[in-house]
Amino acid sequence: KNDLSTKEIGSRIIYFDTIDSTNNYSKRIAKDTPHGTIIISEEQSGGRGRLGRNWISPKGEGIWMSILLKPEIPPTEGMKMTQIAAAAACQAIRDVTALEAYIKWPNDIVVHGKKVCGILTEMAGELNQIDYLIVGIGINANNLSFPKEFKDVATSLAIEKGEKVDRKTLILDLLSKFEALYCHYIMEGKLDETLSIIRNYSAVLGKSVRIIKGNQECYAIVEEINDEGCLKVRYEDGEEELLISGEVSIRGK
Numbered sequence: 001k002n003d004l005s006t007k008e009i010g011s012r013i014i015y016f017d018t019i020d021s022t023n024n025y026s027k028r029i030a031k032d033t034p035h036g037t038i039i040i041s042e043e044q045s046g047g048r049g050r051l052g053r054n055w056i057s058p059k060g061e062g063i064w065m066s067i068l069l070k071p072e073i074p075p076t077e078g079m080k081m082t083q084i085a086a087a088a089a090c091q092a093i094r095d096v097t098a099l100e101a102y103i104k105w106p107n108d109i110v111v112h113g114k115k116v117c118g119i120l121t122e123m124a125g126e127l128n129q130i131d132y133l134i135v136g137i138g139i140n141a142n143n144l145s146f147p148k149e150f151k152d153v154a155t156s157l158a159i160e161k162g163e164k165v166d167r168k169t170l171i172l173d174l175l176s177k178f179e180a181l182y183c184h185y186i187m188e189g190k191l192d193e194t195l196s197i198i199r200n201y202s203a204v205l206g207k208s209v210r211i212i213k214g215n216q217e218c219y220a221i222v223e224e225i226n227d228e229g230c231l232k233v234r235y236e237d238g239e240e241e242l243l244i245s246g247e248v249s250i251r252g253k
């Protein structure tokens with residue numbers, strides 16, 4: 001049964017018990033599948049993070065889903081979808097669980113300093129117009145343990161809250177928030193509502209962070225998240241730089 005209150009996001013829902021990756025599957029069917037389709041799986045055997053990293057996605061414990069979108073935008077605007085998803089996920093986690101979730105620019109949601117959610121946006125198309133865009137959202141909802149190499153960096157909503165989270169309630173809330181922010185951006189060209197959530201709940205704004213770009217690492221203070229959603233940082237030598245999401249990872253100092 002479909003309890004979604006949204007109009008376009010979730011117009012179609014494809015559900016799996018297990019799949020390699022909901023983003024991979026979305027890519028395989030993207031051409032012939034309508035805008036707004038949600039692909040969701042109980043388990044991913046090859047869940048992916050950015051830059052070829054793995055995303056562990058055990059059965060029945062998380063929310064592993066992709067949103068297939070076909071907006072009329074150039075690829076340069078695509079990364080704004082990551083921010084819209086991050087804002088929607090952070091706000092939904094706060095509203096549904098009452099946990100203090102923060103956004104670690106550009107694509108992580110953290111609770112008590114550990115990652116509960118990651119977002120992977122991928123797209124295909126031409127220079128001036130994308131064919132499609134896939135927003136992959138992974139939320140550790142009810143995982144009760146993690147492999148030991150993740151213990152210090154990852155957690156779940158259930159671990160932090162001390163009780164299980166109703167995944168369906170969270171998904172419905174997240175999608176309705178995503179649709180509102182997405183439509184506001186697409187129809188009016190405005191990212192303001194997304195940015196106010198991102199700034200309000202930023203885990204990095206005003207903080208000293210470690211920036212990892214390829215195999216380079218340096219320290220900087222985060223001065224601003226600008227109106228395009230880019231991060232303005234000042235390095236220790238006084239130099240400033242505008243970072244575009246997708247090219248960097250950020251760690252606490």
Ligand code: BT5
Pocket residue numbers: 020021022023024044046047048049050051053054055056057063064065066107108115116117118119120136137138139140150153154155
């Ligand atoms: C991300 O990458 O955070 C994006 C994760 C996107 C996952 C969703 S699930 C649905 C859709 N289908 C997919 O195949 N992917 C998307 P990144 O910023 O590169 O972070 C990856 C890093 O997070 C890994 O290198 C690990 O250190 C850590 N990690 C892996 N699994 C994790 C988990 N379940 N929870 C927290 N951290 C994790």
